[in-house]
Amino acid sequence: MSETAYSMADPELEPIGSGLKKRTERALADEFLRKAVKFTTEKLKNSRLSAIADIGHWETWRERAKAIRSHTIAHLDYYLTQFSDNVARAGGHVHFCASAEEAVRQFIAIAEAKKAKLVAKGKSMVSEEMHLNHRLEELGIEAIETDLGEYILQLARETPSHLIIPAIHKNKQQIADLFTADGGEPMEPQTQVLAAYAKRKLRQYFLEADIGLTGCNFGVAETGSITLVSNEATAGWCRRCRKRMSSLWAWSGLYRRWRTSRSC
């Protein structure tokens, strides 16, 4: 078991992209990490291959998806307007922001207008990239990551290793140490014990949160819908937050319709 400190201790001191050589050396010398990455990536790759075999005609589907996406991006202004109108019709509001800074400011304005003190976040990588949590923290607004992997990293004050396997570099003992420090009582490094603790804590955050903030895998213009794939029901819980539900995402993740015709 080894120490894992290659993730940024302080993002202000060591921005993403710097110190790569040093971090590479440390990561390569970490036997646990090497094994965890190998185990998980092989599992993901094999799952992908079996899903491809189940679906059939994989390359045709990919071509189709590419065509749909290219079409939507080529007419993005039109579909964004349609999306925005449909969200408004359903009682929501779409804020268009030209930069990360503008998006951060917009979210802060919403949080302040709602006098929010606690934000429950679920699977928003865009907000991670914008360093939204730090900005909220500066204003005394607590932002809690509710995806289990990201919650672990938030306690460790680290950034995700990967989009969908953010805490791959943490082993059970390290997680138990983090939860022990957080909860103030010793915790065994057992999956069930650790999961039960996280569940209890996160449920409470969901119940108390003023704002639920999620990511979005893709938006659908014809209905003004947003979609999010989750295996921990974080999206559903964020939606139930008391004052407001927000979703942050990049413009390019928009599609035209739920079902597409052959001519698309």
Added chain:
Amino acid sequence: MTVSLFITCLADMFYPEVGESMVRLLHRYGCEVDFPEGQTCCGQPAFNSGYQDEAREVARRLIRAFEHSDYVVSPSGSCNGMIHHYYPHLFRNEPEWAAKAEAFIAKTYEFSQFMVNVLGVTDLDAEFPAKATYHPSCHGSRLLGIKDEPAALLKGVRGLELVELPHKEDCCGFGGTFAVKMADMSEAMICDKANNVVSTGADVLVGMDMGCLMNIEGRLNKEGRPIRVMHLVQLLEEGVNRRERNRV
């Protein structure tokens, strides 16, 4: 049909025998082979390192060298990938050169594509009794979309048992300048690739890019693994010769 050999830097400097095998195979199928001596590099090392002006100069030289060729064939998916994928980008602001680049692209082939798609050959009447596994190089498979051609050529070889390389689409860690700039990470990647090759129990690792093959062969040698590393053209030519010897 006259075919011009685009030898590529690595084959020219380190593996001239790959070029020689290719020429002899092409002769067998009635191709005259010439070698325009003005050719140098495709420009990929400069391009990948961010030197676009320098890459453009090298690309112009290559295009000029093959200006009068009908067909250009190389033993590399990577160099051909550079030409097919990035020359249009390099010359996007120079219509005259963009047109020349398009004409060059239209007649330039990686070896397996030329054999299968232009000459229409999949069975070379070769014999190679061995267990082999195939590494599909990143640029060849992803940039050029070479998928079926090498498999078709290998399937036609008598006595060759082809076994699937686990996670075959993973990079071997060479990546041109990547192997130099990030040697540590590159080494970790080639160790995984070598382990996967060994796990197949194959006698031969076959590929179609000398960069990847040099990297894989180096690692296997260092580990003392008795696995032969061969370019597809070498395996095919050796197989054709064996078949002929056996017939006599």
